[in-house]
Amino acid sequence: MGTRFMVVYVLHEVVREKRYWFIYIFLHLLDKVSLQDSVEISGFVGGFVILPCSYKEGKLKTEEMYVFWRYKQERKVYDIENGSALPEKQDAVFKDRIKGFPSEYANGNFSLKLSNLSLTDAGQFSCSIPKKLKKYELTLLVKAMPTTAPSTVSTPKPTVNTRSSSMRARPEGIVTFLLLFWSFVFCTISE
Known part of the structure; x- marks a missing residue:
């Protein structure tokens, strides 16, 4: 204050x-x-995470839906132009591991699902909406799958640390x- x-x-x-x-x-x-603070996302090797990105300050027209996801500012994770995903522009590292939610674009939700996590996925991701001068950054932490006794094997759920989330109101x-x-x-x- x-x-x-x-x-x-x-x-x-x-x-x-x-x-x-x-x-x-x-x-x-x-x-x-x-x-605007940073978001921290945690997941486990072999699992998946949802990388959040949403624009809640009004409806976007299709011609305003330019969204660019980047990994460490250089690798192309996922591009949306005029409301359509362009998977051919993706870096090979993310091919067949990224899923967008096109039915949610009209609601301003440009989140992604990143599957088959590996330790090399850990790092800084960013989601830019240049026509609205918005950029969201998040840090992905990837942990090795915990080892447990065979009788109590369970699949851990991905978690989101929202203590310093730029996605909060x-x-x-x-x-x-x-x-x-x-x-x-x-x-x-x-x-």
Whole structure:
């Protein structure tokens, strides 16, 4: 809460001067970026995980559905252009192991299912929606299958650590409203 108070205070001072609107916009964008944290996903060798990516700020038109999944910023995991998946653009490492959910694209859900996990799958994944200036990052952790006695063999379920999830509901709308409201109030008072 202290950071937001400081941002509002700085905005008050900046807006009061009226000459520095570019700083106001910069701080406003900086505040939005700071709300995005990383997601951590865990899975087991041979199992599967769901890599989450969803756009919930409105409906996307088919021509706006450009979504690019990348592994370590360089390998092409999955591309969606004009609402259609393009598996021919995939890196060979992910061929036949990635499944999208095309029926969910209209709802803004661009999550993927990554099957047959291996230890080499561990690392940083990103989902970019460039036409909406959104990028989500997540870290995949892959663990060796635990060894248990034959009588108690069970298949572990993949887990999602949402403690620092950028996919959770964020108060961006409220922060934006408050920043604009107080900017207006301070401008009016200072005149």
